[in-house]
Amino acid sequence: MTDRDLFLPVAAQPSVDSLVDQARLAEEAGYDTAWLPETWGRDAVTTLSCIARQTDEIDIGTSIMPVYSRSPALIGQTAATLQEVSEGRFRLGLGPSGPIVIENWHGAEFGNPLRRTRETVEIVKKVLSGDEVTYDGEYFDLGGFRLRCEPPNPAPPVDTAGMGPKAVELAGRFADGWHALLFTRAGLRDRLEDFDRGSDLGERDRSEQRVTLSLTCCVDDDPETAKRLVKQHTAFYVGGMGTFYRDNLARQGHEEVAHEVHESWQAGEKETAMDSLHDDLLSKLAVWGPPETARERFRQFTDIDGLDATSVSFPRAADSAQIETTLRALAPE
Structure with a gap:
């Protein structure tokens, strides 16, 4: 049986407090992790800091934080700080997003996303280690600094998102997990083969890596x-x-x-x-x-070999009542 996660609404919510309330409700309902995407609304760092301060047990994470909107070193600093604020409950999810967001919102060039993601992951892990960061890459050339505060112990895991075969193989090779979105059962199995191949190439311990599938869900009578x-x-x-x-x-x-x-x-x-x-x-x-039908449909995605967590996500146009109904109906049994 996979973990049951919550993907906090990607659409604008009434307030930061409403997102905190949803995370607290998820904690009470037994969800394992509350993920927050960062698009063009509230930033994930401030919001997750508020959630961390008002929850006790549920893990929190970014799914995803774009690799073009912050420097890798700043992402590493942010991950270290959120791990401290959450008392060890943070998990960093990274990804390239897409040219529509990166170019039209952030004003940055969207180029070579796989290489950019790989270099970001490698630098972030060096920052989180507490060692001096020396890196000579295609996009980043760093040296002479280390994290000024004590490094987090344990360091938060670093996941990546991706959809294509090479992106998923990269996640298996360099990251601690993979975030999957918009996959059928058969399609997910194909990409899991890519992830496992990457894990082998990176000589990783597959049992310590986490694959999370986000499912769009709506429960209504x-x-x-x-x-x-x-x-x-x-x-x-x-x-x-x-x-x-x-x-x-x-x-x-x-x-x-x-x-x-x-x-x-x-x-x-x-x-x-x-x-x-x-x-x-x-x-x-x-x-x-309706609740029982939705629960049965959800269960069809929880027994896929190699999948570690299934995340309840919400439609963009769902209102607060529909979000709460869905969250409660699909909570861990």
Whole structure:
């Protein structure tokens, strides 16, 4: 049985306090980790600091923090500080995000994301070790400094996100875990082979690495309402967030649907894009329905060999009541 995690809402919430309340509710309900993505809303560091101060047992982590928005050394400092504030409950999740966010929001060039991610992971781990950081890479050339405060003991694990074969192999080789998003059971198994291969290449102890799958979930007594919310969310990612999610879905054997959704969304035909996501495919990517139906659908994703944690995520358009209902309904049994 996999761990049960919570992926705090990616959409804007009423306040930082509302995110703290959701994390506290997850702790009470028995969730293992509360993950917070960093997009173009509240920053993850401040929010997770508030969560750390108002929880006691639940682990916290970033899923994901972009590698283009901060220097690797600053990310290392941040990870060390959040590990201290949370008293050892922090896990760092990193990833490249995508050109839409990095170029249009951060104003940075999105280039060679795999190399940038690898160098960031390597530097962050050096920072967290407390040793002097000397690094000569393609993007970063550092030397002469070490962490000024005591290094965290234990150092927080460092995960990466990715969808393509090389990105997932990189996670297995250099990171302590992999964050998966928008995968069917069959598609996830294929990428787990890449992760395991990377783990072997890096001579890592696979039993100490953690693979987490994020599932879009919505529990509502009206199944059509719940289905529409997860369908809109999925279509937005495939159609509106560049080409990475489109290509990821295509690699899993759904090329025609992936391109239909993307082309329709880009043309402003969002209803058509949503209609292209037929129920059979949607059920392989997301969870919805009244409580018992949703729990049964969720259980179908918890027995995949090599998967360590399954994370309850929420549609972008879900309101606070739907988020709380879903959180409670899919809590660990």
